[in-house]
Amino acid sequence: MFPSDAMCVPEGIRFAAARVKAEKLDKLLIAGCAAILHEGYCERISRAAGIPASGIDAVALPARASSAEAARIIRRAHAALELMPRFEIRRVPLSQEVLVVGDGQAGAQTAREIAALGYRTTLIEKDAPAACAAARDMEVLSPATLASLDGRPGAYTARLRTGREGEGQETECVFGAVVIAEGVPGADTRAAPFSPGRVIALSDLEGCFERQPRRDWPRLVAIVLDFCIDEGRASTQAAVHSALAVRERFRRQVTVLLRDARVAARGLEALYDQAREAGVTFVKHAGSPRIRSSREGVVISCRDTVLGEDVEISCGLAAVSVDGLLARADSCLAAAAGIEVDGYGRLQQNNVHLLPELSNRQGVFVIGACRGEAYQPEVLRDARDAAFSVHTLLSQKILKVELSHAVVDGDRCALCLTCVRVCPFKAMRIDEKEKKADCIAESCRRCGICVGECPAKAITLPAYTDAIMMARAGMAERPTIGAVGKR
Amino acid sequence: MSMLTLENLKAGSRLEKVLARGEFALTAELGPPKSADASLIAAKAKILAGSIDAANITDNQTAIVRMSSIAAGLLAMQEGIEPIIQITCRDRNRIAIQSDVLGAYALGVRNILCLTGDHQKFGNHPTAKNVFDMDSVQLIGMLACMRDQKKFACGDEIRNSKKAPVVEPRILIGGAENPFGDPLEFRAIRVAKKVAAGVDFIQTQCIYDMERFEEFMRRVRDRGLHEKVKILAGVTPLKSVGMAKYMRDSVAGLSVPDSIIDRLEKAADKPAEGIRICIEQIQKLREIPGVAGVHIMAIEWEEKVPEIVRGAGLWPRPLVE
Amino acid sequence: MITAVRKPFAEIAGMLAGREKVLLLGCGTCTTVCMAGGEKEVGILASTLRLASRKEGRTVRIDEATIERQCDREFYETVRGRVAEADVVLSMACGVGVQFCGEVFPDTVVFPALNTKFYGATVAQGVWAERCSGCGSCVIADFGGVCPVTRCSKSLLNGPCGGSQNGKCEVDPQSIDCGWQLIYDRMKTLGQLEKLEAVTPLKDWSTGRFGGPGKIVKEDALP
């Protein structure tokens, strides 16, 4: 034990590092005030002292703690630190090749930016011919699809299926990072709620501007957004734009029905205000509106959330935004890439930590319509974000991985696949040779979800074993431990 | 698998003769009591006598314990009703069923309807173990084997000893079909399988959705099955709107069209309207090629059967010797 | 695998009434995979029993162990001593393991902690469904790979009963698919519908449960 005046200040850190070096310590416990609990403190000492951060722990002692109380806190932390293993660092070379899936605006832009940063980029597009041309450091394959994506972040093995269905071939390539920039299929405008001439797609409304003479325009035109799912700024922009055009060119009444006006973008709010001033009515609805069309016209019924009552709107023509219809992203692609989808079938779970371009797999990024962002300026920003993330990852050339990932005890593993199914990050897989589950250190985020789920208690997170957690709580681990003799 | 003929009677029952003569046959349902009270059967039988050709005696219908169908059938016979004994596969295995068939024949029973049986879950002993040693198609096949090959399911001859005479149960074999069960395409296949197994007549689940029934009959005719088996279409008069809705919503495989419910809702005298609808249905069913008769399932409403039969112009019933 | 679910706690506590030394014995194979009797479940039940006995002011020693399989004698060797110390072994294996444990330790009382359910597959994480009845003479080749004995509530071999509606079985339309709808759909996909027109004769049930307790002797595997 080494007393010191202030541990949180640089002098304290230098003092600690000096003691570690002088005494050749491999672990260090620091007790002090709450300041030493702050994020990064142990890492700073680690760098200064040259021992792994996992070997350093900090505990805070209350100002008025009795010496017995302080001793108790220190004893527990000490017992836990004793149990803490020393983690090796693995250095993994990062492949400098990048795969981009989808040649739409998002995919093409990302591929070009990544290629411009000097990474060999392969762009694949499922429909031939690809709209995007090959360039320096950039290869374009079409028709080509991603059949599977296995292995480790930084060196994913992708099976690419090229050529037409039935006559194609499969190739295996290694990529350091993958960007998925697929679109979503357009909604079927022949199915409900559409009805020719009465209920049309919002995207077809503009076509009517030229075709349809003014006398043929009905008294009231309704534009429906958020028909079954919430839409984004792209739809709001299209709706307001069309509403203004109908109002100003044909002098007809226009009602826009939406759940929420999403106008938080440059110029969009002003456009929205302009429409309201021009007399466009906005109705905010809840749930899904019901649309009935007949020879006489169209009746839309919905709950008006502002009035708090059910309303019916009769109009001559309704334009429904197809983005509000549930169009799921390519589920085969999601499965092949191991990407989780959200409730709307979009290739990104509803979680703020993933925004804008991250997925549940390290080194796999999702952008554009397949993740639910269709507003063009945002899509282009996504493309830049994805290119930047790829660069941030791959420019390290070597990935340093602390081997503190989940560990599977082969003797206990029953191969039940629970961990493979519950790991949000696709870090668990079955090691066919060893006949046990195996954790990929580079994919593992050290959350411990698998530890809690494993019915055989075969998985441990070495920095948070039951023993360490019990020691921190001042208790001995479970006295009787099972699992004996296997394989 | 041959069509019934007067020259070559298989069982010699009244029902067989009516069908063989090509008369439009009429059967009804007689549910045994949930007690040992024989008088209830006599009372129901008295109502039905003279209005129908034969009556189905149900076998622990919907898995609710009732008097044995053979015993109840015998009581009905004493009141002048020809019974069609129902046998389900739920409660008895091949040993018990063959034994019952021998006994029933010995007591004078000449018609048996082979059913799979409702699952015990729906009855008053849902915790019981079921049997389902066989299904209805196999049951039909077993009875046909007993009658035509004079052998038990195991292949032994039906005789008491090597020297004793072969006395096989000569039974007219019936089967059931629900034209409204899924998959629709399989319904005619099932009739074909029953025909192949040796069924003589088929009674259907009660029909409200005439369109789907006609579709079913079209499929039956496409396979030529109507020439191999007598099909009796099922009807059930609706007492009330509530009953119609219950049939529509809670009975698997039944669809009651809105038009029928509308009619009942608008009618002042709902039971009378229910009877009228039933009579109209019978008249429509008579027009469908391949329908050889109707089976009236007046659930707890047996007293209306004579009225329906007369209303439908099916009275008096033909005399057969 | 064989699937099972844990018995209600009150039933387990009732069985153990008056016992002072209990060995909770988990099974590392089927009941681990169906999350009813693996090491994790052993730990949860053991803690619950200990907390319950403490609450009642009783001293009960609950020991915990999990072995690879309770249906193979050799795996019991490692826990022999702990079994000997216990008043009762509470087995978290299927019914096979519970009984076999008693055969391995004839002087020991062995109680079941689980209700054994069926032979099933993991149809989704945390969901198991019955797929085989162990009838002893597999017929699924004739039915598009779908077992009519198991998947039909009435084990019908010649087609669906009238209770098949919209692909569901009337016995429980919420959770049971009509086995015959599955067979029909599969046979249709395989272009083998005509095979379903043949009448399936009476089944020989003697090969399975109904032939009495089953036994397999594989001559070439004998020592």
Added chain:
Amino acid sequence: MKTSVRTGQITTLLCENSAWKAYVEIGLDPALQGIDVQKIPCSGRVEAGLLLALLERGSAGVLVVGCPKDNCTYLQGSYRAEKRVAVARAALREAGLDENLVRLEFLSSLDSFRLRDAVLDFKRYLDDHSSS
């Protein structure tokens, strides 16, 4: 084995991505003195067996605090924690004990005062309900 279940310290397990950060801001609040606080990587690490084992070994009660459900750094952790805490609570009910000896809260790294209130509320609850 005679130790009453509720004589020991309260154990709080704080997700290092949210609740632990909130705690660090108020770490030495005297009101929290005597409460065992430790960080965990994610509330999803918690397992019913561990919660019960802590209680068995003398913890007065276990409070698990994780990220708001849709905001878990590890996507599914808070949902898993919810299910496992439910298992532990069911076990406590079965053991005839108060299921509220295990409690789960979700809050963000900015919610220092909510964390403090949650801990103190739990402490108050345990004090009020401690067996005689």
